[in-house]
Amino acid sequence: SQQGEEDPQALSIQEGENATMNCSYKTSINNLQWYRQNSGRGLVHLILIRSNEREKHSGRLRVTLDTSKKSSSLLITASRAADTASYFCAFVKAAGNKLTFGGGTRVLVKP
Amino acid sequence: NAGVTQTPKFQVLKTGQSMTLQCAQDMNHEYMSWYRQDPGMGLRLIHYSVGAGITDQGEVPNGYNVSRSTTEDFPLRLLSAAPSQTSVYFCASSSNSGNTIYFGEGSWLTVV
Numbered sequence: 001s002q003q004g005e006e007d008p009q010a011l012s013i014q015e016g017e018n019a020t021m022n023c024s025y026k027t028s029i030n031n032l033q034w035y036r037q038n039s040g041r042g043l044v045h046l047i048l049i050r051s052n053e054r055e056k057h058s059g060r061l062r063v064t065l066d067t068s069k070k071s072s073s074l075l076i077t078a079s080r081a082a083d084t085a086s087y088f089c090a091f092v093k094a095a096g097n098k099l100t101f102g103g104g105t106r107v108l109v110k111p
Numbered sequence: 112n113a114g115v116t117q118t119p120k121f122q123v124l125k126t127g128q129s130m131t132l133q134c135a136q137d138m139n140h141e142y143m144s145w146y147r148q149d150p151g152m153g154l155r156l157i158h159y160s161v162g163a164g165i166t167d168q169g170e171v172p173n174g175y176n177v178s179r180s181t182t183e184d185f186p187l188r189l190l191s192a193a194p195s196q197t198s199v200y201f202c203a204s205s206s207n208s209g210n211t212i213y214f215g216e217g218s219w220l221t222v223v
């Protein structure tokens with residue numbers, strides 16, 4: 001069973017709009033990571049945010065983490081057609097050493 | 112620096128056959144893992160290793176064996192393939208479990 005859940009499961013936006021997706025988890029974590037997967041390819045790491053951090057930026061990406069709500073969000077600003085992909089959150093439990101993935105959000109950016 | 116290399120990319124097996132998915136990394140990473148990804152779903156951890164000679168089970172280990180005789184290699188064995196093992200398999204590595212994970216390009220396995 002998935003211990004991380006992402007919402008929405010799918011998102012369709014126009015180029016230039018922002019895309020926001022959310023990830024919720026059930027346990028205490030060490031860190032939370034976001035990955036991107038293009039169709040038929042492997043996953044590519046985007047951002048890692050540690051449990052003592054609340055927000056991180058990388059280019060057009062902004063990740064927030066709210067450990068009290070056990071949730072994280074990924075915002076892609078000024079989206080491009082090339083941002084079309086599936087996005088996955090993954091987290092390392094506080095007392096463990098395994099990375100657990102959410103179910104992913106499929107993002108379609110229409111030109 | 113090739114990163115994480117896994118082979119084969121595509122494989123069709125008959126039920127009951129055995130095969131090994133190969134995985135190698137050239138980044139001197141201690142932590143390696145195998146995941147499977149089913150349609151429309153996230154990745155589920157099959158087995159992982161925190162260093163040479165050490166392996167442990169993940170979320171869905173049944174039907175799979177692994178070994179870690181060297182730091183570089185982490186093969187995944189299917190001893191008797193079943194249709195339920197039809198999936199895309201990803202090998203991954205990192206310097207330790209809490210750091211950025213690097214993924215291979217995936218192996219598409221179909222069991223008929």
